[in-house]
Amino acid sequence: MSKKVKLYTLSTCSHCKATKKFLNENNILFEATDIDLLQGKEREDAINDVMQYNPHRSFPTIIIGDRIIVGFKENDIREALDIE
């Protein structure tokens, strides 16, 4: 079964865009939340979620199964997804 992939991103962040592009090119389904586009409680909740995974609250924060990857680290993402 494929692992669940969740991203916390910013709509303006180059490394976030590169991560989404990489996943799309590899036909990986993912769910992404652009936190800078959220407001009010929704934004606050999303930031609190990110903090649980990455206390530094930097982007992208990538969750693949039970693995957390901070930043577009292509090799780590490949390894977590078992892609060559």
Next chain:
Amino acid sequence: MTPVELYDLLKKAQEPKGYFFNKDKDWVLSILQDLLVNKDRYGYTSCPCRLASGDREKDRDIMCPCVYRPDDVKEYGSCYCNLYVSKEWNEDKITHAYVPERRPPGKIFF
């Protein structure tokens, strides 16, 4: 202002200081476009790779070029966004390592 105009303006100002744009011009123009989005959104050029608080004073350290750029370029050859890099980085004389966030968590307000 367009990203290309901003590119020409900043290139002239930053290269003499030893900060070069990443040789991947598409990457650079995309970041400059997002810098203009942030200028519209917040009123100042907050780093597009970081979440801005929207408060100019609190975000002063992440206004591009951010205060972390000198240390990041010195240590990794590149700023956090891979926007500004050293000559050696562009010439592939040093490894293009991931640049971790240098901004102290205590300075992050949302």
